[in-house]
Amino acid sequence: MRAWCGRWHVPDASGLTIPSEKKRIRQRMTGMYCTKCGAKLPRDARFCMNCGKPVAAIAPAKAAASTASSGKAAAPAAVPAKAAEPMGASSSSQNNPSSEQSETLRGAVNATKHRSRRRVPMVVLVALAMALAAGTAYAAYRVYTDVWLPAQQTQNEQTVEAPEEITYSVETRSMDVSVPVDPYDAPGKREAQKWYYPHIEASTQSDAVDKINAALEESMRSDVEKTNAAPDAAEDMGGAIVFICQYRSITLTYIDNDIVCVRDQRYDTGWGPHGSTTVTGCAYSLETGDPIDPVSAFGLTPEQAKSAVADAVTAYLATDPSDTLSTNAVVRDITNMCLMSPALGSGVDVENPLDGCSHFYIASEGLVFATEDHQMGSYAYGRREILVAPSDGSLAKVGDTVAIEAPMGFSGSGQIPSQ
Structure with a gap:
């Protein structure tokens, strides 16, 4: 053995000596890498696991490893062709392990890059x-x-x-009328009056409401025109008895989302001792505008209505008996005619009634029946408007009277209160 740079040297297969320390470094640093992609290969690999190149075509690092493992030589690997170079060249390569280490690291880096891209x-x-x-x-x-x-x-x-829910409001309108006072006792004398009727307003346009308003206004106007044209002196009547309407007023008594009901009060006279006060009612559908019988609108059948009228009149007469008639006579007469139309004639002269007028009307208290003059007693006993079927929640009871007074604008002779 020879000393070199203060270290012991071990001869290699070519007869050259390699420092033992450098040999170990080389063995650690030198591995088998693919010459195509640079990936590091296992010692027993036959193909590159990254690119598939055969190991046989790769540098003889594998051969050195194979020789070392077989025990044929003590040197770690056969020296490649460049090992046959002159002594100086070999020594230079051995003295500059950093360049070989750089190449080895560069290959490892390249292999890592390739692996990261392909992974x-x-x-x-x-x-x-x-x-x-x-x-x-x-x-x-x-x-x-x-x-x-x-x-x-x-x-x-x-x-x-x-x-959208429809809401309703009511406006009271009036018509000016020139009414004869009395052609016999006050010939030529007339009195200015106002006759009142309701006008319904809906929150949205409603053909039904328009139809109802037109019916109320037309009925009132018909009587107004006839009264305005009536003679005010006896000689102008040609010796005939002329009945005229001296006062009329239509009042709204009930309205909900389905129906509206009105009370129609009028005073007609033929210039005799006294005239006749008539109260009728009429209900209308807010869906169609057509008239409806108040009894059916309230939810009663005709037989139920007759029975309810008999009970109500009996209950009233128990506290205020007739001055001329028995209770049975009054009940019999009223129940026989209560479902008849006032316009068909039952002792009442109604020339221009509302379509569908009835002896019943609906008020906030419930279903009301309006009697005629002389039905419950003498003319002085008067008429009555009697509750026959209370509404749900009403405090009124069967047999109570309902007082709904029409606005009065007439002060001539013959006008009497409704009671």
């Missing part, structure tokens, strides 16, 4: 992107079907099921 193939990235897109689309679909669509359906249902 996530493009197909995996495409699959991940498609999965993300599908997940986003599904989440949007669930939001649409589970949140937005039910909310829209609920809103549409609420819109359909909750139409």
Whole structure:
């Protein structure tokens, strides 16, 4: 053995000596790498695991490892062709291990780069992107079907099921009338009056309300025109008895979302000892504008109405008996005619009644029956308007009287109070 640079040297296969320390470093630093892609290979590899190049075509580092393992030589590997170079060249290579180490590190870095690029193939990235897109689309679909669509359906249902509620108000209107006072006792004398009637206003346009208003106004105007044209002196009547309406007033007594009811009071005279006061009623549908019988509008059958009238009149006469008639006679007469139309004639002269007029009308207290003059006793006993069926929640009871006074604008002879 020879000393070199203060260290012991071990002869290699070519007869050259390599410091033992450097030999160990070389064995650690020198490995087998693919010459195509630079990937480090296992010692027993036959192919590059990264690019597939056969190991047989790679530098003889594997051969050195194989020789060392077989025990043919003590040297770690056969010296490659460049080992046959002159002594100086070999010594230079041995004295500059940093260059070999640099090459080895560079290959390792390159192998790492290649591995990082190839570790996530493009197909995996495409699959991940498609999965993300599908997940986003599904989440949007669930939001649409589970949140937005039910909310829209609920809103549409609420819109359909909750139409705008119609409200009503009533305005009292009047017509100017020139009324003869008395052609016999006060010929040529007339009196200016105002006859009143209701005009209904709806919060939205309503053909039914327009129809009702037209019916009320037309009936009132017909009587106004006839009274204005009536003679005011006996000689102008040609010896005939002329009945005229000396006063009329229509009052709204009940309204809800379905019906409206009016009370029609009038005073007619033929210039005898006294005239006749008549009270009738009429209900109208707020859906169609057509007249409805107040009894059926209140929910009673004709037989129920007759029975209710008999009970109510009997209850009233028990506290205020007739001055000329028995209770049985009064009840019999009233129940026989209570369902007849006043316009058909039952001792009452009504020339221009409202269509569908009745002896009944509906008030806030309930269903009311209006008697005629002489029905419950003498003319002096008067008429009565009697509650025959109370409304739900009403404090009134069967047999009570209902007082609804029409506005009075007439002071001529013959006008009498309703009671």
